[in-house]
Amino acid sequence: MASTASSTPSHGHNGHGSVGLAGLVVGAIGVVFGDIGTSPLYTLKEAFTPHYGLVANHDTVLGILSLIFWALMIVVTLKYVTIIMRADNEGEGGIMALMALAQRTLGKGSRSAYAVGILGIFGASLFFGDGVITPAITTLSAIEGLEVAAPKLHAYVVPLTVLVLMALFATQRFGTHKVGKVFGPITLLWFAALAAIGLHNIGQSPEVLKAFNPLWGARFFIEHGWHGIFILGAVVLAVTGGEALYADMGHFGAKPIRYGWYFFVLPALMLNYLGQGALLLDNPAAAKNPFYLGIPQWALYPMIVLATAAAVIASQAVITGAYSVARQAMQLGYIPRMQIKHTSKETIGQIYIPAINWTLMLAVITLVLTFRTSTALASAYGVSVSGTMLIDTLLLALVARATWPRHRTWVLPLCVLFAVIELAFLVANGVKFLDGAWFPVVLGLLVFTVLRTWRRGRELLHAEIRKEGIQLDTFLPGLMLAPPVRVPGTAVFMTAQTGVVPHALLHNLKHNKVLHERNAFLTVETLNVPYAARDRRLKIDSIGGEDFYRVVIRFGFMETPDVPLALMRSCDQGGIHFDPMDTTYFASRETVIASRHRGMPVWRDKLFAVMHRNAAPATGFFRIPSNRLVELGAQVEI
Template sequence: MADQHAVAAGLASSGAPETTLSENHAKLGPWTLMLGAIGVVFGDIGTSPLYAFKESVAAASHGGPLTRDIILGVLSLILWSLVLVVTVKYVFILLRADNRGEGGTLTLVALAQRATGKKRGLVLMLGIAGAGLFYGDAVLTPAISVLSAVEGLKLTTPALESYVVPITIVILTTLFLVQSHGTGRVAAFFGPVMLVWFATLALTGALHIADDPTVLLAMSPHHGVMFFVNHPTVSLIVLGAVCLSVTGAEALYADLGHFGAKPIKRAWLYLIFPALVINYFGQGALVLSDMTAAESPLFRLVPEWALLPMIGLATLATIIASQSVITGAFSLTRQAVQLGLLPRMEIRFTSEAHQGQIYLPRVNMLLLFGVIVLVLIFGSSSNLSHAYGVSVFGAMAVDAVLAIIVIWRGWRWSLALTLVAMLPFLFIDLAFFGANLMKLFTGGYVPVLLAAVLITLMWTWVKGTSILFEKTRKVDVPFLELVKMLEKSPPHRVKGTAVFLTSDPDTAPAALLHNLKHNKVLHEKNVILTIRSEDVPRVEDEDRIEIEAAGDSFWRVRMSYGYMETPNIPRGLAILRKQGFKFDIMATSFFLSRRSIRPAAHSGMPLWQDKVFIGLAKSASDATDFFQIPTGRVVEVGTQVTV
């Protein structure tokens, strides 16, 4: 699932912002990292046994009787999906495509941009599409996961069926409301809980394989192939249900930076993969021996006395799975802001020790609203399964296309070898995506519409900021020309340092021009500060600052941050002081230009898109908060521009 989870940072960060990922991993050790990966990375895929096999056999029978070849065929498809999509594509290939230890869809975008030398075009559009599809997954996963667990209550007392939706909403609402407190306090419990969950999956599955040992024949891909041959009319529908078994696979790659490749590989190969396979085969053997168990095979694996504890454990596991995707949405949004795909948003750090633990209030509330709406509209995990999958496999297909670009242009493989290695996985992703499109009118439209809205918003922001930049450049004054003019005709000087923030260091900041025009003064020291987002996750402190003298009393400073970092200007200026640039922070004023944007009669975008861009610009969080500037030292200068 995505690209990075804040919970993971609580387990895998050593605390110091300047500490490298490799140092973090070395300090914590392989077993601690492996336990953390079990708790965070595999939460989503680990709860798939709650609904994947059940929905697959239901789709395969299509209302008719269940047969042995259907069960064996479905199990074979699930097994080989786990082998090819998760083990080969993500564990053995994509985990190698890291950007200084980080992974995720936007990491692939950064790698592809670096490999092709292009910041715009196909790569950027793919990144926007992948991010938009991920948000659809972030809304659907908590809804279907928690619903599927709570529905187990119906097996204990059928009278509780009417309470399933209210209980689910209470759990989800509580989960979202506690996000502001940070996940560090509970992160230590995630690994042990999920370890118990996977051990339970393996144990209950193993106990029932003996119900019908012939279920092991499903290990042969022959049964999966023959299912398509013998059931062509329902094969796509079944594929749309089988794919539920691999949802969450993208989390292996997204959490690469928090745990490292080796702990994730070990956790998958030595525990998660065997536990899932044993449980699925146990469910299959149970249904082969008792076809009535197909209605809820996972919960039927346990004896009646263990049903309530199993439901409780499943609920905890689904909450953890939901937690990981929620914090993943926070991290993806942060990366999108850093890469210029979204306007600035308020980011709160929920831990003084771990920089990866963040909370975005606006994103949290939007996700909560979306999740509750979905639970109320669909009402059950079976109904929600019709909406689930389109966004997941759309995002996986985007990962595959970006990986082809990175392997070909970045790793310097030949095009033929790259296509031989990656096209089969792209074909599988597209097959799953196409199968889920069959559910478009029964619920699949939900993630499609959501992704379309988010893609439109991101593309509007990218296009609008580009148009705005080009328009303002036409009336801008070249910075070096202004310096020469001021040297010839110096204004009145005042003590202290002035820092002018600008996105273009070659042009004079609007705030500087307005200060000269209206106040007719110039500070003793003037810093033209540009914040740059690099296509790497993090920038080391020794590489963060570049300073250049630009004439009498003027300096141009470039402060660089990785797309996983949040800019902190005071901390960056402290690095500047260490490099020999002397100034007093209490005698420093920060000048910001606040733009009031108006739609233009003739724009590069339609009027509706102009209005959307203006709305996004107004929603951007205050630059003072975003760049963590002391509020008492900020001077804002307003200007009006058209887009």
């Protein structure tokens, strides 16, 4: 994706070039729906584990199926697919995009905007927790089918799971565009198989169709009393992946995702859930694994292979979403800069971030080796999903109240309904804290600490630079009273502080004792919109005479900044022309030193110093050629 204004998506389907709608629907099915599409592997099985103490009798089966159906309809269909996808940030989705949208409605720098930032970052942290658990539980659930076919193969389940996951993460560098082409047809086959198996089992016991009646869900709660709410800890497994649909919206667009859900994915999922329920009505003993025990014997091994492929695709959905959220967090200043690779020339938003990929891989494999079964992992699942969904609802309410005057009268009451349901999910999963739910909570808190430490550390770093800095308005006139030797060419001094003399200029004057013919003080800003408009991209002002200029370049949070390209397209704006062969970039690379009794506890100072030292250089992130770059060091104590 080009980083200039021309990159704003304005052609095709949401910026997807020549890719047709049908192709995008297939691609979306192949990448986006994998997480929610593999929930039938473990949802109903988990509901009848000893943890909940339920017996698979007629009323209980119909009650749980009714709860699953209405959870899918209310949380996924109504909230995510129908409503929240309208709250796109210029085509981009996900909790970070929604957070930026909500902050824009509250005004920059306000306390409310700060609180929304904290909320959004915590939700993004929980989403990363989901990104770790989903690949582990779906792949384990699929390969555990071997135990149904041949119990002696139990010892091979965990090693095979690790091998499959390693292969998945190793192929991420090829990108979701190529992966989607392969995964799309496989996922189409998977959902068709889900529907076919479901129809086969429903035919044996049509009584299960009564589960569409919400009264069966209400009856379940009446019969089981207040502790019946805990079954929602299993029901929520059916809606995991809702946030991934929203986070991946920038990869395929809202319309392909909606079409795929309404007309293909939702019907196939419900047919399979109903088929599993029909099997339980006919044979309650099948509750130990209703998915695989409902498959004819001749199709069992092919279905295990297909389920494993679908599990890989489920993992793809959250991995892809993690890339999107990470890039948005990076551009908004919440995590250190990392290398980003674009994997498609046709489709905007399809990226690969190696550091995120390998970190996720290590975390997922560690999780598999620790918990070892999908039943153990199911106890850890749900907390992060419920928390992220609840935060999405709160942010949606803010956006709807501020920017949807025509629709807020019905959207806001629905947000109350969503919040009540998601709070119930959260409580139901919270009681499993000691059984494994602690893992996503601890992981989310760790990620949140890292994100907040980086954000706060950058604020302290910039404050120290400002405090020790010299104002340009007073420095330049004094400098020109006894000007140093002037040399030909243009010098671009990169600085995050407008109005302050860059350290790189001071060091250049001190050590080289020269000043270039033309000097530009460049600041790069990230807007809280995905793509910067052409008229907001570049601003150049002449300051102090003697060929000094203040330059501000703005990029959206979904763009990859390309500073030299943006300057080349300035077209002599402001009286200066940036010839790439005659321009030298100067940047200071600060070494952060942690100290006591300053802005953060010393352990957070040290954590920030480590992250700052290992972050990708700003110059590389801004695509500044190394042969035109001079870096000068400086120490800053925070």
